[in-house]
Amino acid sequence: MNDLLRLLRYARPYSITLIAGILLTSLVGLFEAARIALVGPIFDSLAGNQLTNSVTQSNIFSYLNSFLPQINQWSSIAVLLLIFTLLKGIALFFSGYLLTYVGQKIIVKLRQELYEHILKQSEVFFTNHRSTDLTAHIINDVEKVQHAVTVLLYDTLRESFTLIALLICAFSISWKLSLFSLIVVPAIYAITVRFGRRLRQTSHKTQEGVQEVLGIAQETITNNRVVKAFGMEKFESARFLRSLEKLRNTNMKTASALYLSSPILEFVGFLLLAVLILFVQNLIAQGNFSIGNFTALLLALAKLYDPMRKLSQTQNTYQQIFAASTRVFTILDEHTEIVDKPIAKQLTTFQHQIELSNVSFYYPKSEQAALENINLTIKKGQMVALVGDSGSGKSTLTSLLMRFFDVSSGKILIDGIDIREFQLSSLRAQMALVSQHIALFNDTIYNNIAYGRSDISKEKVTNAAKAAYAHDFILERGGYEITVGENGTELAGGQRQRIAIARALLKNAPILILDEATSALDNKSERIVQEALNNLIEDRTTIVIAHRLSTIRQASQIVVLDQGKIVEIGTHEQLLAIEGFYHKLYQLQFAQDELNEELTLTRE
Secondary structure, three states: OHHHHHHHHOOHHHHHHHHHHHHHHHHHHHHHHHHHHOHHHHHHHHOOOOHHHHHOOOHHHHHHHOOOOOOOHHHHHHHHHHHHHHHHHHHHHHHHHHHHHHHHHHHHHHHHHHHHHHHHOOHHHHHHOOHHHHHHHHHHHHHHHHHHHHHHHHHHHHHHHHHHHHHHHHHHHOHHHHHHHHHHHHHHHHHHHHHHHHHHHHHHHHHHHHHHHHHHHHHHHHOHHHHHHOOOHHHHHHHHHHHHHHHHHHHHHHHHHHHHHHHHHHHHHHHHHHHHHHHHHHHHHOOOOOHHHHHHHHHHHHHHHHHHHHHHHHHHHHHHHHHHHHHHHHHHOOOOOOOOOOOOEOOOOOOOEEEEEEEEEOOOOOOOOOEEEEEEEEEOOOEEEEEEOOOOOHHHHHHHHOOOOOOOEEEEEEOOEEHHHEOHHHHHHOEEEEOOOOOOOOOEHHHHHHOOOOOOOHHHHHHHHHHOOOHHHHHHOOOOOOEOOHHHOOOOHHHHHHHHHHHHHHHOOOEEEEEOOHHHOOHHHHHHHHHHHHHHHOOOEEEEEOOOHHHHHHOOEEEEEEOOEEEEEEOHHHHHHHOOHHHHHHHHHHHHHHHHHHHHHHHO
16 A cells, blocks of 8 residues: 555546546446446336336435436436446546556656656665666556556446445345455455465566566576577576576466466355345245345346456455565665755866875675775876776775775865765766777667767767767768677777777767777777877876786886775886886786787797
């Protein structure tokens, strides 16, 4: 109920449409009961009783009789049956349309809110949730909630109003017999609740199973080369089959609960009906009850079963859906996003320096510091290279600069002001990022370079591509309007890199964070990308996670990190001269680079 009320809060802007839909839904039940009320006079007449005398035996029939002409009453009943059916159909259509309209609006708002909420979260959030799980929440879970607020809400209201109208009709004929028929309601309720609880549990396990299947499928498809290279096709196929079998078993438990409730409820209903038939037989024989009234009552009670059965099924389906809505709201209630302070400042320019003062950082659930007591000053226009072994804290440091995480202690200052004092959007507007893992979208080359900026002219996009040495290959591949494929699969590694560089050039931010990715390229591609990087670095303050000696030599200062601490700072020559940590790192990682450069120059 809490989930349902929370969903209905999204309907507040459409309350008038919602109320109109509910009122029309109530008319569906009213016209259904009115049609049944007309059955009594017909069967009394067929039994040989006077139509008017039969009608007066029931209050509801007397009420209807005041509208019937005293001549040709059969024709009047036939006309009323048609009118009530037509009005019911009109109410049925418009009520369904209006409630579906409101439901669709709710789902659009919910799905958009969930999507925006996920995008706002910090890196901590994404380390705790797999991308496949988050996608499943946005698509599968919200789709189930959509079924609740479009189809099930309409069905629930329609069947509830029909149930109430039929009860009024039945009680008008005989309140004693109608009251007797309600003794099965507690049994129906108990059965519904029991099966509903079971369905909610199995539905939660089903969604977990779906996420597991999606996760395995995405991992193996994305990493298909690794799977093939190690000959693990059968292994992965067996793992996927186990996951599917686990999901199948859970679905079968759901099916047993779903399909068993209906026949049990049907048996309980018809057991009552059998008892009622035997009891009323004596009343009719004694003349205390007319055949027409009995037929109308029997029809009303039989019709009562249909909305009760449907409401029971709806209740069971709601249990499955609310398992999904609970997962959606759990994500929405999880807040790890980095929020601006109420009086956050706008960072409009970068003028002097970036300073890290006693900065320490711990990843969630980790007792070891990823960075510890980092003190570093980067002046405007400088190029600072970060070097160190894997896991030394290089990427963590750049992530803190862009506030993907916030520092655990200490401060990061830009022009003497803590970056937490700035609006997050204005801070990131001053920075451009070229990551080692190039992220391109399944869109055109033009849109990947412009990336959401409709105010950028085609000339500026072209100039950025030329500066990134991408213009020529773009034209060779068919121009700026060709699609690059999922994550740029239609392009070579060096081409993807140059598209990313063009995107960073177009942003024209004064601070550049560069996780250099030339190590994975061949010599020719590397040299072209390096020239593009030189254009990108020019006149910017650059922080580089360096993988190449050529990049390190350009740096104003080299910061050597080891196990989250700065162990050495200086130029390439200075650090080699002291024969410390950097000298060892150079011997292991960079000496071969120097030899390769010399061989290349000799060949040229």
